[in-house]
Amino acid sequence: MIRVSVLGAGGRMGTEVVRALKDAQDMQTALLLGPDDDPAAINPSNTDVAVDFTSPDAVLGNTLALIGQGVHTVIGTTGWTKERLDQVRQALDGHPGLSVFIAPNFAISAVLADRFAAMAARYFESAEVVELHHPDKVDAPSGTALGTASAIAEARRQAGMGPMPDATQQPDPSRGRVVDGVHVHAVRLRGLNAHEEILMGNPGEQLTIRADSFERVSFMPGVLLAVRRAGSIPGLTVGLDHYLF
Numbered sequence: 001m002i003r004v005s006v007l008g009a010g011g012r013m014g015t016e017v018v019r020a021l022k023d024a025q026d027m028q029t030a031l032l033l034g035p036d037d038d039p040a041a042i043n044p045s046n047t048d049v050a051v052d053f054t055s056p057d058a059v060l061g062n063t064l065a066l067i068g069q070g071v072h073t074v075i076g077t078t079g080w081t082k083e084r085l086d087q088v089r090q091a092l093d094g095h096p097g098l099s100v101f102i103a104p105n106f107a108i109s110a111v112l113a114d115r116f117a118a119m120a121a122r123y124f125e126s127a128e129v130v131e132l133h134h135p136d137k138v139d140a141p142s143g144t145a146l147g148t149a150s151a152i153a154e155a156r157r158q159a160g161m162g163p164m165p166d167a168t169q170q171p172d173p174s175r176g177r178v179v180d181g182v183h184v185h186a187v188r189l190r191g192l193n194a195h196e197e198i199l200m201g202n203p204g205e206q207l208t209i210r211a212d213s214f215e216r217v218s219f220m221p222g223v224l225l226a227v228r229r230a231g232s233i234p235g236l237t238v239g240l241d242h243y244l245f
């Protein structure tokens, strides 16, 4: 049995993870932590894998604490930057064999959408990303959209493509956040869950790639896969594609 502790267990994702763990034959819940609990309560004597769905403010501190405790960690929480990832890598240096796995998105639809976007990017002059979420989400743009934009930018770089056409000139234009040269737009609307649309255009044609997570259960197969694979790739791994393709 894999003993799994959950940080953020009372949240929207944490609740769903606890439910999924109860249904998984090969897993058992260990500690369930909320914002007032000390992540250092989690250690190898009570936990094989810790899962974090907390908040962008809390996740780095939790991760460093869990590395210090020598516990494999699976993270869905957003808020990662290059600098923060470097801090995790540095902390892992002293812990050979330990793994930290971060997935901006655990839904297969979103992972595939990203992959398709990276494949398509070199063939289109223009590309923009629109993410649409429930209005209780604290960060914008979504971690998924940031990853998608970077993947598109990298594919364009590899293909030797220049900047996208854009004649916008007014002093205070509304064109979303520019991530690595790719415009990313965020919609917050009651009734939505988690959705992403990747738009690509050429003269006279357009490709739209869309992923919809209507319910949080859509993330659970990916979370359970990452828990089962914890420790299989030592160090820091970002993206469910590492376990899927």
Ligand SMILES: NC(=O)C1=CN([C@@H]2O[C@H](COP(=O)(O)OP(=O)(O)OC[C@H]3O[C@@H](n4cnc5c(N)ncnc54)[C@H](OP(=O)(O)O)[C@@H]3O)[C@@H](O)[C@H]2O)C=CC1
Pocket: 007, 008, 009, 010, 011, 012, 013, 014, 033, 034, 035, 036, 037, 053, 054, 055, 056, 058, 062, 075, 076, 077, 078, 079, 103, 104, 105, 106, 107, 143, 219
């Ligand atoms: N990778 C993926 O596939 C997905 C990622 N996410 C990401 O997961 C994160 C959580 O989302 P969601 O569940 O909707 O958010 P919620 O706000 O519903 O849940 C977060 C929970 O974490 C708790 N919390 C905050 N700080 C700490 C802490 N230091 N230690 C333990 N618990 C803490 C909160 O408590 P309190 O409310 O009392 O502060 C809350 O219960 C977000 O970053 C979101 O973007 C979401 C869906 C899918």
Ligand SMILES: O=C(O)C1=N[C@H](C(=O)O)C[C@H](O)C1
Pocket: 078, 104, 105, 133, 137, 138, 141, 142, 143, 144, 145, 193, 194, 195
């Ligand atoms: O907060 C959410 O809900 C989600 N967050 C993740 C993100 O920011 O990409 C994943 C998914 O979009 C749902």
